[in-house]
Amino acid sequence: MPVSKTITKSTVGTVSKAARTVIDVAVADDAIMALVERLRLSRVRKSPLHAASIVLTPPPADDLRSVIIDVDNGLADVDARLSLHAIGYRLKQQGYWLPMLRPWSSMPLWRLAMTAPFVVDALIQRGTLLSVDGDVIDTPRAPRHAAGPSLLHGLCARPSPTALLVRAHLRVVPRTHARLVVTDWGSANAAARAFVTVTDAARAVCVEAFGSNLAVLADDHGAADVDVDVDSDRGSAWGSMSARVMGSRSIGPGDRPAIVKALCAGQRVVGVPFMQRAGVLLSTTASGASPLLVDVSTATTQAASAIAAALTRPQERDQ
Amino acid sequence: MLDLVRSVPSSKDPIDCRMVAHDLWPRRFLERREELPVTMPAMVYWPRNDDEVAAVVLQARVDRRPIVPFGAGSGVCAGVSPGSRSWVVDLKRLDRIVELDPDRRTVTVEAGIIGDRLEEFLNSRGFTLGHFPSSIYCSTVGGWVATRSAGQLSSRYGKIEDMTLAVWGVDGRGERIHAAVDDMATGPGLVQMLVGSEGALCLITRMKLRISPLATHRFVRGVSFPTLQQGLAAMRNVMASGQSPSVLRLYDPLDSALAGNHPTSSEPLRVHAGGLAQARVEDSGPGEHDEPTLFDSLVRRVEELAIFSRPRATRAVVGELLGRPGIANSLLDRFDGKPRLVVGIEGDADDLARRGPRLLDMLKGQGATDLGDGPGEKWLRHRHRVSYRMSRAFAVGGWVDTCEVACGWDEVAPLYTAVREALRDTAVVLCHFSHAYHDGCSLYFTFAGGGTAGNGPRSALSRYDLCWERALTTVRRHGAVVAHHHGVGRSKVKGLRHSAGNKALLQALKRTLDPDLILNPGVLGLGAGAT
Ligand SMILES: Cc1cc2nc3c(=O)[nH]c(=O)nc-3n(C[C@H](O)[C@H](O)[C@H](O)COP(=O)(O)OP(=O)(O)OC[C@H]3O[C@@H](n4cnc5c(N)ncnc54)[C@H](O)[C@@H]3O)c2cc1C
Numbered sequence: 001m002p003v004s005k006t007i008t009k010s011t012v013g014t015v016s017k018a019a020r021t022v023i024d025v026a027v028a029d030d031a032i033m034a035l036v037e038r039l040r041l042s043r044v045r046k047s048p049l050h051a052a053s054i055v056l057t058p059p060p061a062d063d064l065r066s067v068i069i070d071v072d073n074g075l076a077d078v079d080a081r082l083s084l085h086a087i088g089y090r091l092k093q094q095g096y097w098l099p100m101l102r103p104w105s106s107m108p109l110w111r112l113a114m115t116a117p118f119v120v121d122a123l124i125q126r127g128t129l130l131s132v133d134g135d136v137i138d139t140p141r142a143p144r145h146a147a148g149p150s151l152l153h154g155l156c157a158r159p160s161p162t163a164l165l166v167r168a169h170l171r172v173v174p175r176t177h178a179r180l181v182v183t184d185w186g187s188a189n190a191a192a193r194a195f196v197t198v199t200d201a202a203r204a205v206c207v208e209a210f211g212s213n214l215a216v217l218a219d220d221h222g223a224a225d226v227d228v229d230v231d232s233d234r235g236s237a238w239g240s241m242s243a244r245v246m247g248s249r250s251i252g253p254g255d256r257p258a259i260v261k262a263l264c265a266g267q268r269v270v271g272v273p274f275m276q277r278a279g280v281l282l283s284t285t286a287s288g289a290s291p292l293l294v295d296v297s298t299a300t301t302q303a304a305s306a307i308a309a310a311l312t313r314p315q316e317r318d319q
Numbered sequence: 320m321l322d323l324v325r326s327v328p329s330s331k332d333p334i335d336c337r338m339v340a341h342d343l344w345p346r347r348f349l350e351r352r353e354e355l356p357v358t359m360p361a362m363v364y365w366p367r368n369d370d371e372v373a374a375v376v377l378q379a380r381v382d383r384r385p386i387v388p389f390g391a392g393s394g395v396c397a398g399v400s401p402g403s404r405s406w407v408v409d410l411k412r413l414d415r416i417v418e419l420d421p422d423r424r425t426v427t428v429e430a431g432i433i434g435d436r437l438e439e440f441l442n443s444r445g446f447t448l449g450h451f452p453s454s455i456y457c458s459t460v461g462g463w464v465a466t467r468s469a470g471q472l473s474s475r476y477g478k479i480e481d482m483t484l485a486v487w488g489v490d491g492r493g494e495r496i497h498a499a500v501d502d503m504a505t506g507p508g509l510v511q512m513l514v515g516s517e518g519a520l521c522l523i524t525r526m527k528l529r530i531s532p533l534a535t536h537r538f539v540r541g542v543s544f545p546t547l548q549q550g551l552a553a554m555r556n557v558m559a560s561g562q563s564p565s566v567l568r569l570y571d572p573l574d575s576a577l578a579g580n581h582p583t584s585s586e587p588l589r590v591h592a593g594g595l596a597q598a599r600v601e602d603s604g605p606g607e608h609d610e611p612t613l614f615d616s617l618v619r620r621v622e623e624l625a626i627f628s629r630p631r632a633t634r635a636v637v638g639e640l641l642g643r644p645g646i647a648n649s650l651l652d653r654f655d656g657k658p659r660l661v662v663g664i665e666g667d668a669d670d671l672a673r674r675g676p677r678l679l680d681m682l683k684g685q686g687a688t689d690l691g692d693g694p695g696e697k698w699l700r701h702r703h704r705v706s707y708r709m710s711r712a713f714a715v716g717g718w719v720d721t722c723e724v725a726c727g728w729d730e731v732a733p734l735y736t737a738v739r740e741a742l743r744d745t746a747v748v749l750c751h752f753s754h755a756y757h758d759g760c761s762l763y764f765t766f767a768g769g770g771t772a773g774n775g776p777r778s779a780l781s782r783y784d785l786c787w788e789r790a791l792t793t794v795r796r797h798g799a800v801v802a803h804h805h806g807v808g809r810s811k812v813k814g815l816r817h818s819a820g821n822k823a824l825l826q827a828l829k830r831t832l833d834p835d836l837i838l839n840p841g842v843l844g845l846g847a848g849a850t
Contacts, residue, residue: 072729073758074559117506125758129820137820140800142725143759144478145467147802147811148843149516151821153508154828163820171758177560196424200531201666202475202563219561250500250507252484252529254424258501274563274757276481276529277507297823304827307512310504311496311832 031056031081032166036134043133051161056081056108069094069172075125076172080110080165084119084245087170096172099123099206099272101180101215105245110156110165117157118248118279122272123170129155129163132299137163160306162299171275173205173217182215188263192256199253199273207271209263247282323374328365328412339363339387339407342394344810345720348713349780353772360387360401365412369489369524372408376522376837377493379406385840386491388518390462391433393454395721396808398466398517398842410461413524416440425484427527430461438596446530447596449476452804453703461523466806467515469761471702472595473754474558475565475665478804479514482529486513488521491833496521512828517806518839519846520832534594534665538675539566541581541694542687543657547571548732550658553685554755555728557662562678565595566663567755568698571735574749574765576656584691588679590671595663595699638715642769642779645744660687661695717769718783722790725754725761726799734797735762741793742766745786754803761803764790788813812844 035056042049058081059066066079067090076096078087084104091098098104100123105112113120113127129137137155140146155163185191191209198207204218245268251258253271255278262269262280271278330336336359341347351357361384366372379386385405392399401407413429416437420426421444428437434455441447451470452458462468464486469478476482485499498509513521544550550569557567570578640647662682664674679689710719726734731752739748746768754761766786770779791814794801801807801814817825829836829845836846 070727070729072555073727075727075758117508121500121507121511131820135820137818139818139821140816141727141798142800143727143756143761144725145480145511145515146725146800147467147515147807147815149513149520149825149828150508150511151824152511153506154512154824155820157506157508159504159509162824173561173757174559200424202477203561205561249503252423252425252500254529254531255501256424257422274561276477300820300823300827301831303824304831307509307828308490308494308496308831310509311490311498311513312494313504 032130035164036130039130039132040134049132051111051114051164054164056110058082058086058108061086067091067094069096070169074172074174075169077167077169078109080113080127080168081108083108084112091172092175095175097175097178097205097217098170098172099217099275100270101206101208101217103245107246109168112246113156113165113168114161115246116248116279116281117153118250118270118277118281120153120157121250122270122275122277122279123168124152125169125171127152127156127165127169128167130166131163141169154303154307159310160299160303162303171272178205178217178219180215180217182213185212185214187212188260192259192263192269195259195269195271196254196256199271199276199278202273202276204271204273207273209259209269211263211266244283245281248279249282250277250279253278323370324378327371327375328367329362331362333359335363336360336407339389339392339399339409340401342392342397342399342808344395344397344400344808345718346397346780346783346810349718349783352713353774353780358401358403360405360407361403363389363407363409365409367412369487369495372410372413372489372522372524373493373495375406375408376489376491379837380491380493380835383835384837386518386522386837387839388461388465388522390431390459390465391454391457393458394462394466394808395805396802396810398806398808398839400809400841408522410522410524411459413461417525419444419446419530421446424530425527426530427485427525428460429525430464430523431459434458434460434463441530442533442597445533447476447533447594448482448528449531449596450479450482451596451702455703460526460528464514464523464526465517467802467804469754469804471568471753472565474567474756475563476531478754479528480511483510483514483526484529485527486510486523487525488513488523490521491835491838496832499527515806517808517842519829519842520838522838533596534565534667536590536592536668536671537565537595537663537665538588538590538671538678539595539661539663539692539695539699540588540675540679541659541661541690541692541698542679542682543575543581543659543690544569544685544687545657546686547658547735549686550660551728551731551752551760553660553682553687554752554760556685557678557681558755558757560681562664562674564662564664564678566661566695566698568661568751568753570659571750571752572656572658573651573654574656574751575659576654577749578656578659580656581659581690581694584689584693586691588675589692590668590675592668594665596665634711634715638712638717638769640769641712641715641717641747641767642771642782644742644746644768647747648743651747657688659690659694661698663695663699712767712769715769716772716779717767718779719765719767720783720787721805722764722766722787722794723761723803723805724764724794724799724801725759725803726797727759730797730799731760731762734794734799737793737797738762738764738790741789742786745782745789762799763803766790807843809841812841815844 410431413431417427498505746766770782841847
């Protein structure tokens with residue numbers, strides 16, 4: 001039975017109309033409610049917050065509401081204060097794969113969304129966000145994107161987030177449907193070629209390249225395209241990959257030159273073939289990741305200007 | 320810049336303006352039948368490059384004139400609906416294939432190229448875009464991106480939004496804009512803000528798209544299920560198992576019944592040479608013998624009942640019946656067919672020889688009966704033979720329209736039932752499920768109805784509006800997305816669900832990129848009435 005908490009804007013004083021916001025209890029524990037109050041207070045006092053100054057303690061490990069599997073739709077409704085690392089492990093316990101391999105980022109998901117748009121693009125179907133006025137925003141529930149421009153990124157990712165991701169619906173896959181095979185292809189070039197072959201077939205849940213290694217998470221037939229040699233499984237080699245995933249750069253899933261370049265630079269390339277997405281994981285955050293949180297009208301105008309500025313500036317491809 | 324606008328090819332000729340006065344929104348056919356006046360735009364421009372597009376926008380800003388981007392006008396939800404002061408910018412002269420990069424698997428094209436021309440070009444070089452809307456012969460690539468189009472092989476290749484790696488355009492300030500997934504500043508998010516913007520944020524002039532190598536072989540099969548629920552569950556399981564078939568289309572019982580019987584089959588599994596993308600041009604173009612429409616199927620079924628001996632009488636009766644959908648639906652309940660699924664996968668011969676039987680076994684395990692290759696090959700042969708003529712239903716006072724929505728798997732069956740119930744006394748409703756994903760599916764409804772002439776409460780126009788009103792309300796209530804691939808245009812704005820923060824950002828974006836609100840005012844519910 002869903003339980004709701006109702007909060008009234010007038011609890012913080014000066015709001016003109018008594019707008020009421022209903023937050024599902026799965027979203028609103030005390031820490032989030034406290035953040036809502038704090039955001040509203042900062043608006044009333046005209047003292048904007050810096051996203052970087054927000055520390056949200058993750059829910060306790062035994063909090064069952066923090067990762068809820070939606071079996072019908074292949075989704076996991078997760079608390080965005082958890083890191084991908086924590087989410088990945090909880091999913092594993094519940095018999096599901098995240099379409100991204102270990103080591104996962106230890107950044108909280110709400111922050112990672114601001115710095116790693118690839119994660120938002122490939123993994124998150126929809127989000128529940130908290131506007132800087134403390135209102136709840138639900139992005140549409142749709143396979144792929146909803147009608148019209150997709151605003152999930154505009155709200156919680158670069159270039160200028162206007163809301164904090166508090167819960168996210170992540171695409172997940174039952175472990176019974178896919179198994180992981182790691183192959184050393186001998187060179188970055190060969191690994192990149194195999195990466196593209198797997199993404200072209202569009203069947204694997206996830207494919208990752210690192211150095212000359214390629215890991216494919218797929219059912220037997222998804223993996224068959226690259227003639228993966230199960231005997232050469234080198235799962236342990238994976239352990240050497242950088243866990244400090246703090247950012248991302250998306251690439252075309254068939255962009256072999258970009259994949260080779262990233263692999264030669266020691267970066268990790270991730271593909272989510274069933275979503276037709278690929279990206280390079282970075283161990284640095286991009287600039288502009290910690291926005292100033294002001295009230296919604298100012299924030300949306302600022303965001304729109306930042307977006308317009310980003311759209312008109314020259315491309316930065318090779319950062 | 321403003322001088323440049325004089326050199327942009329343009330016309331005020333009534334015939335030219337009439338050609339771009341509206342898209343293929345079916346309500347416009349009803350209006351024409353009622354001889355309601357057509358609103359003509361003030362001018363049509365055919366810019367040849369981005370500079371010319373920008374010049375037209377800047378001049379429109381000075382004159383405060385609305386601008387309506389026009390691809391090929393195949394849209395079906397009033398995305399193109401210029402007012403009498405509007406300028407229509409027809410982008411079809413921007414039709415170059417700018418660059419094919421086989422190494423990066425991308426093609427860069429201008430927005431006005433007709434889809435089929437691009438596909439033909441790619442096929443000749445061993446690639447496919449993998450995007451096959453039924454309107455591929457009469458729609459532009461820019462129109463696809465502007466409306467988040469989906470093709471018949473979307474389960475494998477994705478929607479156009481999944482293929483779009485970069486977008487170039489001109490916004491309402493006359494500024495050039497550019498977003499690319501691999502651009503650190505803009506990233507994939509900003510590409511997705513321009514994709515689906517339906518001309519409200521910018522005129523898209525060019526895009527970079529992901530391409531795939533042509534598959535060498537295909538395997539297609541038809542199966543039927545005892546119930547729709549079983550068919551839907553099977554579709555979901557196929558997608559969850561990571562099979563990504565290229566075709567996965569389930570027809571509801573009525574649609575399956577109208578299509579006629581297919582005998583069960585025990586014929587051996589066959590892998591055919593040629594992928595699904597190649598099986599198109601030779602035998603699948605628009606032709607004399609169009610695929611029977613819903614109206615034709617109804618006529619055929621009534622003929623089979625052998626009540627009327629003359630075809631004209633039968634057609635008139637079907638027209639009458641469409642005006643009495645309650646009775647029509649009761650009669651049609653008698654044609655309770657078994658939901659039919661067409662499934663097709665692509666790959667090399669060995670791969671398909673392994674995967675095909677496994678897939679079929681999996682479907683049988685979910686209750687499917689094998690119908691052999693027939694239904695699949697038939698679908699493949701006819702798949703672009705949508706009727707390019709006006710449906711014959713219009714000639715007998717009826718109307719036909721389609722409505723494509725999307726939701727999570729758990730909502731598909733309840734939404735299907737709810738829409739049919741909501742429209743039971745307004746229209747005959749068929750449905751198929753043809754774009755399946757890991758996390759949900761699209762429902763493609765076909766509505767057919769009728770009504771009297773004029774615009775009284777029993778008129779075809781009122782019934783048509785009532786049908787849409789009920790459908791959109793039901794879709795909204797179920798939390799489904801109001802448009803999966805036709806866009807929102809003006810006709811579906813009522814069904815949009817935005818939470819406040821979404822709307823605030825969208826409106827701020829509109830005001831920033833289009834400060835005078837001249838770009839396609841009204842679509843997506845943005846900027847209407849400003850100019
Ligand atoms: C018989 C038939 C079958 C169809 N089948 C399918 C199908 O299988 N799948 C599918 O997805 N759709 C289908 N459609 C719908 C239609 O073809 C698509 O919506 C298509 O994407 C529209 O392309 P167009 O070039 O004709 O755009 P138009 O109709 O000219 O425009 C559509 C909208 O996009 C805007 N627009 C167009 N070009 C640009 C641009 N370059 N920049 C900015 N805005 C622009 C217009 O202002 C308008 O709002 C079908 C339509 C018909 C008539």
